[in-house]
Amino acid sequence: MKLKNWCVGFTLLGMVCSVSAETLTVYSAGPKGLSKELVAGFEKETGAKVSLYQATGGKIMARYQAEKSNPHADVMISSSLGHAITLTKAGELLAYQSPNAKHVPDFLKSATYVSQGTAVLAIAYNTQSKLPVPTTWSDLTKPIYKNQVTMPDPRKSGSALTLVEGLSEQMGSKAWTLFSALKANGILIPGANKAALNPVLQGAKSVVFGAVDYIALDLKRKGETINVVYPTDGTVLAPRPIMILKSTKHAVLAKKFVDYMLSKQGQTLVAKTLILPARSDIKSDRPGFGELKLINFDTVSAAAHAEQTRDKFANIMGQ
Structure with a gap:
């Protein structure tokens, strides 16, 4: 998705145009370096702009809740799966399943969220x-x-x-x-x-x-x-869910952002941090799903x- 010129008026001297671009607002729980790299990669690939707010999982959730009357966030990446479950139950998330999520194990995704990776x-x-x-x-x-x-x-x-x-x-x-x-x-x-x-x-x-x-x-x-x-x-596991807020005014761009997070390029950046990538086909220099004895719980x-x-x-x- 590249920037487009939208004509906003005409004069006798000719056409007056301005450049209009969507800005996606993303709230992300660290690591800070990873979030910045992912945003930079997405901006380069799409030509879109991203406004990034980084804090702990608790702080991004608190900020979202405080802004309920005038929502700003389009996408949230939390360090707590509980946040995704709570917002799903409240009906505040947009249902979306990225094509790239086919490589993500079922226990790391649902109709309303998908994990970026997991600790x-x-x-x-x-x-x-x-x-x-x-x-x-x-x-x-x-x-x-x-x-x-x-x-x-x-x-x-x-x-x-x-x-x-x-x-x-x-x-x-x-x-x-x-x-x-x-x-x-x-x-x-x-x-x-x-x-x-x-x-x-x-x-x-x-x-x-x-x-x-x-x-x-x-x-x-x-x-x-x-x-x-x-x-x-x-x-x-402590999954890091990616969620699109139902209040977003940029749903198409938000979905493209999720797609990028789950692309090979995006997941390779996740792997570099030694977070376990959500995609099981991405190699990482750390123990993978098959090498861990995991406790499954509700x-x-x-x-x-x-x-x-x-x-x-x-x-x-x-x-």
């Missing part, structure tokens, strides 16, 4: 620590890890909430016993994902319970003393009970 929740540890490398979630309740473990706060991290939801469905009451044991073992819950990772990078702590894997893998690639373990008892039910889950976790942790 995987893992254990990240400082390789200079003298502690044994953990292999299961419950390992981190052992006395040897006392006061050495951090975890992102599920009230501030959608991915951490997803992990709590997945473990609680898989393990039932034993999951809450696990969280109680982590509390008794001195787990630190300082904030969102980076706040939990920083003490481990600095050596003040040794292990992150529920690290976003692509962040830790990227730091390892850059030379940090960090490594990732995917627990043998299973873990969860994400729709989890989204409906998210507030209760956050509250129960906070009560156990004394927050």
Whole structure:
């Protein structure tokens, strides 16, 4: 889709024309570098313009909700699948299935959203620590890890909430016993994902319970003393859903944007960040779907009970 000249008037001296172009407004939860690259690629390919707002998943959702009376966003890319489920239930998303979504597994798409890619929740540890490398979630309740473990706060991290939801469905009451044991073992819950990772990078702590894997893998690639373990008892995905808002005035362009996100070019950019691409035919220098033991759970039910889950976790942790 290229820019077009639209004639807006005539004079005796000739035709007066102006250049008119649609501007697509996209709200995106990071990584910032990826969002900028994707927007730049889309603009180059289509000639369209994109106004990009980047923040955490919670902040982009809050901004959208605050603008309900005068919506600005056309497309949202969130770090929380719960946002897509909530907006679908509210009837606020435009149904669209991109032709490129045929390469995306069914569990990462629906009639109203499709994942750009997905993070995987893992254990990240400082390789200079003298502690044994953990292999299961419950390992981190052992006395040897006392006061050495951090975890992102599920009230501030959608991915951490997803992990709590997945473990609680898989393990039932034993999951809450696990969280109680982590509390008794001195787990630190300082904030969102980076706040939990920083003490481990600095050596003040040794292990992150529920690290976003692509962040830790990227730091390892850059030379940090960090490594990732995917627990043998299973873990969860944290998909990054792309959604077109039903209030958009640029539906055709918004659909083209989704198509680009799922094109080989767009998904290759996703793979470069070490996020697991949504398309199963795109290679990535990281563990893929077939190499991970995943916990399957009812994400729709989890989204409906998210507030209760956050509250129960906070009560156990004394927050």
